[in-house]
Amino acid sequence: xxxxxxRSALRALLxxxxxxxxxxxxxxxSRAFERLGMPAIPEDAGSKSVRVEQSLQQVPDxxxxxxxxxxxxxxDFPFPVRPPLRHQLExxxxxxxxxxxxxxxxxxELSRAxxxxxxxQHPDRFLRLLDRLWVIEGPDLSFDEFSALLLNRTRPVTxxxxxxxxxxxxxxxxxxxxxxxxxxxxxxxxxDARFARFLEGLVSADVLLDEHLQEKTASTxxxxxxxxxxxxxxxxxxxxxxLFTLVSTRLHSNRxxxxxxxxxxxxxxxxxxxxxxxxxxxxxxxxxxxxVYDREVPVEGLRWRDLHRWWQDTxxxxxxxxxxxxxxxxxxxxxxxxxxxxxxxxxxxxxxHPFCADDLALLPEVWLHxxxxxxxERGPEALLRSRMDFLLLLPYGQRVVLEVDGVQxxxxxxxxxxxxxxxxxxxxxxxxLKLRGYEVFRFGHDELKQPEDVKKLLLQxxxxxxxxxxxxx
Numbered sequence: 001x002x003x004x005x006x007r008s009a010l011r012a013l014l015x016x017x018x019x020x021x022x023x024x025x026x027x028x029x030s031r032a033f034e035r036l037g038m039p040a041i042p043e044d045a046g047s048k049s050v051r052v053e054q055s056l057q058q059v060p061d062x063x064x065x066x067x068x069x070x071x072x073x074x075x076d077f078p079f080p081v082r083p084p085l086r087h088q089l090e091x092x093x094x095x096x097x098x099x100x101x102x103x104x105x106x107x108x109e110l111s112r113a114x115x116x117x118x119x120x121q122h123p124d125r126f127l128r129l130l131d132r133l134w135v136i137e138g139p140d141l142s143f144d145e146f147s148a149l150l151l152n153r154t155r156p157v158t159x160x161x162x163x164x165x166x167x168x169x170x171x172x173x174x175x176x177x178x179x180x181x182x183x184x185x186x187x188x189x190x191x192d193a194r195f196a197r198f199l200e201g202l203v204s205a206d207v208l209l210d211e212h213l214q215e216k217t218a219s220t221x222x223x224x225x226x227x228x229x230x231x232x233x234x235x236x237x238x239x240x241x242x243l244f245t246l247v248s249t250r251l252h253s254n255r256x257x258x259x260x261x262x263x264x265x266x267x268x269x270x271x272x273x274x275x276x277x278x279x280x281x282x283x284x285x286x287x288x289x290x291x292v293y294d295r296e297v298p299v300e301g302l303r304w305r306d307l308h309r310w311w312q313d314t315x316x317x318x319x320x321x322x323x324x325x326x327x328x329x330x331x332x333x334x335x336x337x338x339x340x341x342x343x344x345x346x347x348x349x350x351x352x353h354p355f356c357a358d359d360l361a362l363l364p365e366v367w368l369h370x371x372x373x374x375x376x377e378r379g380p381e382a383l384l385r386s387r388m389d390f391l392l393l394l395p396y397g398q399r400v401v402l403e404v405d406g407v408q409x410x411x412x413x414x415x416x417x418x419x420x421x422x423x424x425x426x427x428x429x430x431x432x433l434k435l436r437g438y439e440v441f442r443f444g445h446d447e448l449k450q451p452e453d454v455k456k457l458l459l460q461x462x463x464x465x466x467x468x469x470x471x472x473x
């Protein structure tokens with residue numbers, strides 16, 4: 001998320017962005033507050049500008065990023081946000097995703113390797129990409145500057161004019177190189193997130209209408225990015241064309257999951273069927289007491305339909321819907337009886353957004369690691385972090401952990417005494433998970449006591465979380 005150190009910068013940009021609201025009538029301003037999700041300020045509170053200022057002041061820091069997103073979505077009402085302010089807001093929001101670092105040298109070298117006439121076969125499409133990510137129409141002019149230009153029947157030459165001349169009209173002469181274009185756009189100095197979106201756009205079906213050329217261009221770019229631990233990876237399709245996403249190759253989250261072990265009903269015991277292939281089997285206990293999903297996780301993430309089909313195939317159900325209901329009941333039985341909050345979260349997730357086969361599957365009681373030795377042999381803290389309460393496998397190999405924290409996570413003596421050592425162990429485990437490519441979100445057990453409250457919480461949290469990871473169904 002946008003760090004606290006960035007909140008003041010984001011608030012200052014929003015102050016500039018919403019200032020034009022002060023030019024609306026009081027009535028229209030009230031509607032604008034409602035549309036943007038800003039606090040309502042009564043008409044008798046002062047001038048329209050004062051109302052705008054007071055409303056923004058009442059927006060808490062945590063709500064500034066969602067407000068910025070809503071402001072950026074505005075087209076004509078109540079006002080359009082124009083470059084470069086739009087780009088400054090975007091940069092702050094995009095950087096919250098911790099984009100992979102793309103050094104200037106790598107940017108310049110890959111620009112020299114790209115052949116501009118191939119990228120610009122469809123001028124209108126190419127210009128739409130540039131207009132979305134860069135300032136190519138020129139600076140905004142004051143009324144006096146614009147009036148003077150009208151009187152002289154002139155206008156400033158914009159970057160778009162130069163591109164149309166040197167890239168398109170002089171195409172046969174190869175007037176501009178890709179490096180010259182990148183330099184003019186400011187691509188070498190841009191933030192990592194913006195440059196990543198630019199590369200994704202260059203190889204998208206929005207720009208290139210040739211699958212072979214998409215693959216060739218992505219390969220050329222990757223020749224210069226892989227040494228930096230990043231690559232354009234095919235992660236899906238867009239109307240039949242490949243869809244590429246820039247990912248880090250150094251993160252654990254970009255390794256393909258194998259043998260997802262979850263929903264155990266008792267003590268777990270494992271042995272290798274083939275240590276060379278990392279094939280395992282569960283031994284001991286009742287058959288089916290532990291579930292192992294051993295199929296490939298699709299690039300779009302693990303969804304309920306994938307689990308339903310797996311369960312249908314392995315348990316010989318005649319219909320996917322019957323398999324899905326049976327699997328759901330089986331997963332419910334794996335939830336610990338001493339944590340009603342976990343059960344409430346799991347059942348609310350099924351209906352919160354609303355449940356369907358295309359939604360991302362919420363896996364309960366997922367084994368992170370397994371130790372054949374006992375707690376007595378390893379020590380009392382050895383297995384405390386062996387399982388995750390819930391795991392979501394999102395598109396592009398992203399992994400999200402949901403944890404439900406009861407008093408046992410930070411107290412001893414049945415909740416009577418605070419235990420700072422337990423708390424320290426918990427946050428240390430969180431750090432370890434994040435370094436291994438998992439994103440952890442914690443819920444206090446008191447948040448999850450009432451089923452209806454949990455549903456409301458998830459109706460807000462799940463869409464926000466999926467948006468954060470660009471993982472909407």
